[in-house]
Structure formats: C-alpha cells, structure tokens
Amino acid sequence: QTVVTQEPSFSVSPGGTVTLTCGLSSGSVSSGYYPSWYQQTPGQAPRTLIYMTDTRSSGVPDRFSGSILGNKATLTITGAQADDESDYYCMLYLGRGIVGFGGGTKLTVL
Amino acid sequence: EVQLLESGGDLVQPGESLSLSCAASGFTFSTYAMTWVRQAPGKGLVWVSSINTNGGTTDYADSVKGRFTISRDNSKNTLYLQMNGLRAEDTAVYYCAKALRSNHYYGVDVWGQGTTVTVSS
Numbered sequence: 001q002t003v004v005t006q007e008p009s010f011s012v013s014p015g016g017t018v019t020l021t022c023g024l025s026s027g028s029v030s031s032g033y034y035p036s037w038y039q040q041t042p043g044q045a046p047r048t049l050i051y052m053t054d055t056r057s058s059g060v061p062d063r064f065s066g067s068i069l070g071n072k073a074t075l076t077i078t079g080a081q082a083d084d085e086s087d088y089y090c091m092l093y094l095g096r097g098i099v100g101f102g103g104g105t106k107l108t109v110l
Numbered sequence: 111e112v113q114l115l116e117s118g119g120d121l122v123q124p125g126e127s128l129s130l131s132c133a134a135s136g137f138t139f140s141t142y143a144m145t146w147v148r149q150a151p152g153k154g155l156v157w158v159s160s161i162n163t164n165g166g167t168t169d170y171a172d173s174v175k176g177r178f179t180i181s182r183d184n185s186k187n188t189l190y191l192q193m194n195g196l197r198a199e200d201t202a203v204y205y206c207a208k209a210l211r212s213n214h215y216y217g218v219d220v221w222g223q224g225t226t227v228t229v230s231s
Binding site: 001034036038040045046047048051052057058087089091093097098099100101102103104 | 145147154155156157160167169171172205210214215216217218219220221222223224
C-alpha cells in the first residue's frame with residue numbers, strides 16, 4: 001500500500017524561507033496526483049492553502065507557493081511569520097478513488 | 111458565505127452505530143463532491159470517504175470499508191456518514207469537506223469545524 005510521506009518536523013527563522021515536501025513510499029509525485037496542501041493550528045479545523053499542485057486557495061497570501069521538484073510535491077513559505085507555526089498536511093490522489101494524507105509536518109518558527 | 115456544519119458526534123460503546131450529518135450552505139451543494147476526513151486525538155488527518163455529486167460513486171478508506179456508508183441528500187444540502195460496528199480506533203474528530211470539483215480527486219477547499227466521536231466502554 002502506497003504511503004504519503006512528509007518530514008515530521010521543520011524549523012524556520014522569522015523572515016526565512018522553508019520548503020516542505022510530500023512524497024510517496026514508492027514512486028514519484030507528479031501533477032497527476034493533484035497534490036494539495038493544508039494548514040492546521042491546534043484545536044482548529046484545517047485550512048486549504050494550495051490545490052492542484054500550485055493554485056492558491058482564496059485568501060491565501062502569495063508567500064505560500066506549491067510546485068513539484070524532482071520526485072516530490074513541495075510547499076514553500078517565503079518570509080515566514082510567527083503565525084505560520086502550524087501543522088502542514090499534503091494530500092495526494094492515489095488512484096481508483098483513493099486519496100491519502102501525509103503524516104503532517106510540524107513547522108516551528110523561531 | 112460558504113459553510114459546513116457537522117453534527118451527530120457522541121460517546122458510544124464499541125460495536126454501536128452512529129450517524130453524522132453535515133449541513134452545507136452558501137454554494138450549490140449538488141454540483142460538488144463531498145468528503146469526510148477524521149483526526150484521532152494527537153494524530154494527523156486521515157481520509158475516510160468521498161461521494162460524487164449524485165451519490166452514484168462512493169469511495170472508502172480500507173479501514174472503514176464495509177462498516178461506514180457515505181450518502182447525500184441534495185434536496186436538503188446535507189451530507190451523511192453512517193458508522194456501524196464502531197471501534198475504539200474510530201475515535202476522532204470528523205470533518206466534512208467540500209471538494210473542488212464534481213469528483214474528489216483534486217482536493218478540498220472548504221472545511222467544517224468538526225464533530226467528535228468517542229468510542230469507549
């Protein structure tokens with residue numbers, strides 16, 4: 001069974017740039033997996049950031065960007081702010097109607 | 111304003127059943143697929159099930175297949191999740207989410223606030 005992989009944790013300095021990745025236990029991520037990204041702070045519902053690889057959801061600032069680099073989908077935060085400290089999840093379409101979330105990346109801004 | 115409001119979460123015993131609802135407003139419900147996602151305490155997001163616009167196509171995670179049934183009533187703008195044979199590992203916050211298109215492959219763009227299901231004796 002294919003597993004969606006993410007870094008468990010990452011840290012970035014305020015104002016810095018960080019790139020989170022979303023991969024597969026077997027194979028490469030392409031646009032056909034329709035990668036999407038979600039942000040969640042403790043006790044809150046998730047918020048959609050990016051869908052279909054690189055399209056920002058309504059109201060999401062342009063310092064959040066998505067792409068595919070090498071064999072993974074990526075979420076890049078440019079000019080990190082304190083309130084970017086959250087959990088970030090990617091989701092991929094795995095085929096035959098099945099979607100999968102990664103385990104999430106806990107981002108610390110310090 | 112697009113809104114999703116889940117209800118029906120409760121404390122139940124193992125083996126019991128529970129039905130969740132998700133009332134949608136602010137968009138044309140019948141033209142979007144819908145999805146349920148859950149999150150166990152302290153854990154990550156897990157896809158549970160999705161349904162297309164007319165209910166003719168449903169998909170389930172292996173962990174709930176055969177026990178959970180997703181359905182929708184487009185006349186009532188409401189999504190449902192019937193959960194049978196509940197297990198302790200089904201304990202989670204259940205989120206309803208609106209898909210981006212008529213199928214759920216491309217992701218979701220709107221989330222409800224969630225409803226809590228606790229399975230315990």
